[in-house]
Amino acid sequence: MDDLTTLTTTKACTVRLLKKLQDNIELARMKIKPSKSRSISIVKGKLSDQRFLIGDEPIPTVSEKPVKSLGRWYDASLDSSDPFVAQAAPILATGRKWTPLEATKQAKAALKHRDIVGRVQHGRSGLGAGASTPAWNKATPFQRRKLVVQEVRQQEEAARCAKAVSQAKQGQWMTWEGVEKRKISWQELWEMEAFKASFTIRAAYDVLPSPKNLSQWYGEDPTCSLCPTPATLKHILVGCKTGxxxxxxxxxxxxxLQCLAAVMESRRMSVNALPPPSRRPATTFVREGGGQATLTTTRPETGQLGGARDWKMLADLGQKLRFPAEIATSNLRPDLVLWSASLKQVYIVELTVPWESAVEEAYERKKLRYADLAADAQQRGWKAKVCPVEVGCRGFVATSTSRLLREMGVRGKAHR
Structure with missing residues (x-):
């Protein structure tokens, strides 16, 4: 026997194994030839350029020098042209409810059916918008694997949503319209305190030990400690009149509101500290045969605040807010007022912390409440915009809040 194959899980294990093999083979008065050896390293399913040594001489990788063994060539490609090797699928140990073989069959059938139907546009972006995906019959083996993985994930997500819809309590999050998806990275989850992560998850599924749930589970008194109403989670967070x-x-x-005002104030000060905006006229283009010019502009990083350097802001914190008399006369007290005298532009921001399923209702209610105030400001020559924003009582942010922050030019970590 003069051929030997080793398989390890880490680079350190490989280095130690090669060192021991070299010592043992030298004791037997034999020698390993690095030039005739080959190495291949795979990290997270992708080839990695890891180097290994026998003594001081490096071992070539299969990417550099393919090798032939038992009549078959081995190179950097993870695909095999041999039909027997390609069809020899590994046996995976799975549970009883889900098997990869059945899931991949369903995914392939769905992808082939998608080729027959053709490309379907989703959303309001218009025809042809969005990233195009390769057709199944024209995709390469690598693209097919990627398509199958994506399709399996989509089918599992659809099955999870279908199950959640049928659950009256744990599936209430399916009725949350206008709420941003909360994405928690592994790093954030690792740094998050245990009780905070537990509260966030159990609050989303309404399985916190509220008096109503304890009454259902253990037969305890469901009455609220502040009022004679049954204390459900919704009652505790948004519905108790005594609270x-x-x-x-x-x-x-x-x-x-304090957190939102801090972000807005930081953005306002950073914009006001910038040099005066350029007044150079924008370039206009006229299409052939058309008489109307098309104005082309680029959206600056400063957002909608980039047109002026005299922005002022008032927040309804600490003391009673009085709406600026130069804009309009009103007894209403919005949570935030941001305005520029040079542009004669004002943003009226009203914050609500509702139950997540009532976000859309709160948005419409607040927008209607300040519609007359915005109309009065417009009659005085101001460009007024009412911006109701919502943050759910369980910490889920509404799309209106994210939209306002993007419009103000808030990006990156401050936006998250």
Whole structure:
């Protein structure tokens, strides 16, 4: 026997194994020839350029020098042209409810059916918008593997959503319209305190030990400790009238408003500190045969605030907010007012911390409330925009809040 194959899980194990093999073979008065050896390293399913040595001489990789063994060539390609090798699928140990063989069969059938149907446009972006995916019959083996993985994930997500719809309590999050998907990275989850992660997950599925749930589970008294109403999670977070009169919800609202105001104030100060905006006229283009010019502009990183350097802001924190008299006369107290006298532009921001399923209702209610104030400001020559924003009582942010931050030019970590 003069051929030997080793397989390890880490680079350190490979280095130690090669060292021991070299020592043992030298004791037997034999020698390993690195020039006739080959190495291949795969990290997370992709080839990696890892180097190994026998003594001081490096071992060539199969990418550099393919090798032939038992009548078959081995190179950097992970695909095999041999039909027997290609069809020899590994046996995977799985559970009883899900098998990869059945899942891949369904995914391939769905992809072939998609080729027959053709490309279908989703959303309001228009025909042809979005990234194009290769057709199954024209895709390469690598693209087919990627398509199958994506299709399996989509089918599993669809099955999970279908199950959640049938659950009256744990599936309530399916009725949350206008709420951003909350993406928690592994790093954030690792750094998050255990009780905070537990509260976030159990609150989303309404399985916290509220008096109503404890009554259902163990037969305890479901009455609220502040009022005679059954204390469900919704009642505790947004529906207790006694808690409202005691200022509990107002305190929570002000804590969220304080964070939002800090981000907006930081953005306002950074924009005001920039050099004056350029007044150079924009380039206009006229299409052939058309008489109307098309104005082409680029969106600056400063967002909608980039047109002026005299932005001012008031927040309804600490003391009672008075709406600026130069804009309009009103007794209403929005949570934030951001305006520029040079542009005669004002943003009226109103924050609500509702139950997540009532986000859309809160948005429409607040927008209607300040519609007359915006109309009065417009009659005085101001460009007024009412911006209701919502942050759910369980910490889920509404799309209106993200839209406002993007419009103000807030990016990156501050936006998250």
């Amino acid at each position: 409202l009169t005691q200022g509990r919800y107002t305190w929570r609202h002000n804590q969220v």
